[in-house]
Amino acid sequence: MACRIIVITSGKGGVGKTTTTANLAVALANEGYRVVAIDGDVGLRNLDVIMGLENRIVYTLVDVIEGTCRLNQAMIRDKRTENLYMIPTAQSRTKDAVSAEQMLDICGQLRKEFDFVLIDSPAGIEAGFRNAAAGADEALVVTTPEVSAVRDADRIIGLLESMEKAPISLIINRIKPDMVKRGDMLSTEDVLDILAVDLIGVVPDDESVVTSSNKGEPLTFSNSSRATKAFLNIAKRICGNEVPFMDLSDDQKGFFSSLKRIFGN
Amino acid sequence: MFDFLKNLFSGEKSGDVAKERLQLVLIHDRNDIAPEKLEALKVDMVSLLKKYLEIDEMGIRMELERRNKSVALVADIPLKSSQRQIRGRKKNG
Numbered sequence: 001m002a003c004r005i006i007v008i009t010s011g012k013g014g015v016g017k018t019t020t021t022a023n024l025a026v027a028l029a030n031e032g033y034r035v036v037a038i039d040g041d042v043g044l045r046n047l048d049v050i051m052g053l054e055n056r057i058v059y060t061l062v063d064v065i066e067g068t069c070r071l072n073q074a075m076i077r078d079k080r081t082e083n084l085y086m087i088p089t090a091q092s093r094t095k096d097a098v099s100a101e102q103m104l105d106i107c108g109q110l111r112k113e114f115d116f117v118l119i120d121s122p123a124g125i126e127a128g129f130r131n132a133a134a135g136a137d138e139a140l141v142v143t144t145p146e147v148s149a150v151r152d153a154d155r156i157i158g159l160l161e162s163m164e165k166a167p168i169s170l171i172i173n174r175i176k177p178d179m180v181k182r183g184d185m186l187s188t189e190d191v192l193d194i195l196a197v198d199l200i201g202v203v204p205d206d207e208s209v210v211t212s213s214n215k216g217e218p219l220t221f222s223n224s225s226r227a228t229k230a231f232l233n234i235a236k237r238i239c240g241n242e243v244p245f246m247d248l249s250d251d252q253k254g255f256f257s258s259l260k261r262i263f264g265n
Numbered sequence: 266m267f268d269f270l271k272n273l274f275s276g277e278k279s280g281d282v283a284k285e286r287l288q289l290v291l292i293h294d295r296n297d298i299a300p301e302k303l304e305a306l307k308v309d310m311v312s313l314l315k316k317y318l319e320i321d322e323m324g325i326r327m328e329l330e331r332r333n334k335s336v337a338l339v340a341d342i343p344l345k346s347s348q349r350q351i352r353g354r355k356k357n358g
């Protein structure tokens with residue numbers, strides 16, 4: 001299949017870009033695709049720890065760009081699944097260590113070897129974001145259902161459109177069904193009324209996201225929480241499958257889900 | 266708790282408030298008209314209008330309004346003399 005290069009971005013910081021990148025990379029690799037995830041957040045690298053690969057870094061993207069090593073020397077193979085690689089970035093450098101042209105060149109090389117290249121973008125609308133997005137064809141915009149995050153998502157969507165990324169799809173992360181039910185949180189429909197993009201997934205706020213990041217083990221490796229299911233569904237939709245959106249509104253505090261929680265879900 | 270009571274009495278949910286605020290903020294963002302820019306425009310406009318009309322500066326309202334597929338700048342500029350005229354007409358009629 002022709003390689004698809006997708007940037008995961010948001011505008012506002014801390015809404016779940018890195019979490020999303022890691023989980024989708026694992027999910028797509030488990031579907032049998034050749035996947036590489038790139039940390040595009042120079043100076044604030046996180047993808048390595050979220051994926052649990054921080055102890056295996058020898059070279060970084062910046063080393064490749066500076067000619068210290070070859071591209072494949074900076075690619076860390078994730079041994080927990082087939083065909084999954086991660087390219088870390090430098091921690092002790094600033095955003096200008098990687099230019100848009102260099103990113104475009106790296107993506108061009110990866111295109112020949114992979115089915116999916118996922119790029120974890122830094123927050124913001126400045127150079128860091130622009131460079132991370134430079135090599136991408138498509139974009140996933142992550143937002144939480146909050147005024148500030150949706151506002152920034154709108155800004156980013158405008159910029160991505162002007163950069164001619166297509167398709168641009170939306171992920172609403174950290175939704176709390178009981179708050180939505182009470183009318184105290186923007187609902188999926190509210191956000192879609194406001195942002196002019198297609199929805200590709202809704203991920204509930206879920207403690208399993210935190211425990212998985214504690215362990216450096218993306219949920220989509222094995223976990224069976226609601227957030228896991230949501231990420232698996234997004235991966236399937238990215239591949240063109242029609243997967244109905246989960247009903248998040250059913251009672252999580254019911255008897256059976258309590259039992260399920262007790263027995264380790 | 267206070268919020269809860271407030272919601273109960275006002276009947277307005279914070280999710281709805283969020284949506285309304287977002288829609289308004291995005292009208293400004295998308296048209297690149299920050300509220301401070303609108304304020305500056307208002308000041309300029311008032312000084313221009315004052316050359317021709319006696320206007321009630323305190324009563325001026327200016328805002329962006331959503332139409333079906335477009336956005337309009339709506340200004341409501343009361344004139345100082347208008348009240349007297351209306352009262353006068355009423356008396357005579």
Ligand SMILES: Nc1ncnc2c1ncn2[C@@H]1O[C@H](COP(=O)(O)OP(=O)(O)OP(=O)(O)O)[C@@H](O)[C@H]1O
Nearest residue numbers: 013014015016017018019123174204205206209210
């Ligand atoms: N669905 C979720 N449920 C609970 N916690 C979540 C969820 N998604 C993300 N988080 C938590 O939110 C925090 C921020 O997530 P993450 O690092 O993925 O965001 P980011 O957008 O990459 O941030 P940055 O802009 O700093 O790069 C993390 O602590 C993560 O565990």
Ligand SMILES: [Mg+2]
Nearest residue numbers: 017018041046
């Ligand atoms: Mg991040």
